[in-house]
Amino acid sequence: MEMPNAVAALSALAHPGRLEVFRLLVRAGAEGVAAGEIARATGSLPNTLSTNLGILAAAGLVAARREGRSIIYTAGYDRMRELLAFLVEDCCGGRPEICAPLAAVASAGCDAEARSC
Amino acid sequence: MEMPNAVAALSALAHPGRLEVFRLLVRAGAEGVAAGEIARATGSLPNTLSTNLGILAAAGLVAARREGRSIIYTAGYDRMRELLAFLVEDCCGGRPEICAPLAAVASAGCDAEARSC
């Protein structure tokens, strides 16, 4: 991940409403949540929520798919992982005892090996 | 970590200059880097850098200590870990195969057990 993308992702999350939405979607998992339901759960106006979802989507932190009249949003786990990895990159210059738990997230995708970690 | 603290931390990082400084300090480790050296490394004006370091410090992402005439800044690894944990809290609602590598960072501090992870 490059600096501008990281800043965009962090800026997207640096907002109470958007952070709440993102965490809701992280908890929701792969099925996702409809925009209207997010609005109800967070108590935000539809237009404001739509703007914020657009910002999250532009940063790659959420993805949208249409289902009938609803638009379902899901968390972008891959982008999230990239962001966390970017934040702790080259941590501690060779002193893993400080940030091993941070670096763990920087490792490759969620495969069977990682699951036992 | 609570929402306002998380937003403050993310806002602090959502800025190219501050993000660069923070990553520099993450790489530098526990010894830290003097403000002047940071300014030289990042090409920022002393007053602008000072403001940005103050914002990072207020968010708990960096700590400062004086050494003679210099002020040495170090990354706040604990706060960083709290932030990452907050972001992936309750991830996937019971589907660890999606976000086990994310959750790894959410686990407790950097003790001997975690090091082997």
Place this chain on the structure above:
DNA sequence: TCTATATTTCGAGAAACATAGAATCGTCAA
């Protein structure tokens, strides 16, 4: 087609943020 539902886009005013010049504070050495 007509209507209702779901969501997005547009526009404007208010608030917050970023930057840099100038002045100030703290430390060290002579």
Place this chain on the structure above:
DNA sequence: TTGACGATTCTATGTTTCTCGAAATATAGA
């Protein structure tokens, strides 16, 4: 005490972001 150096604080200006009302778009069903 004086001067030099490192860093911060103050202040002003320009830019960006946030929010909400109003209007527009898209889909589904009668």
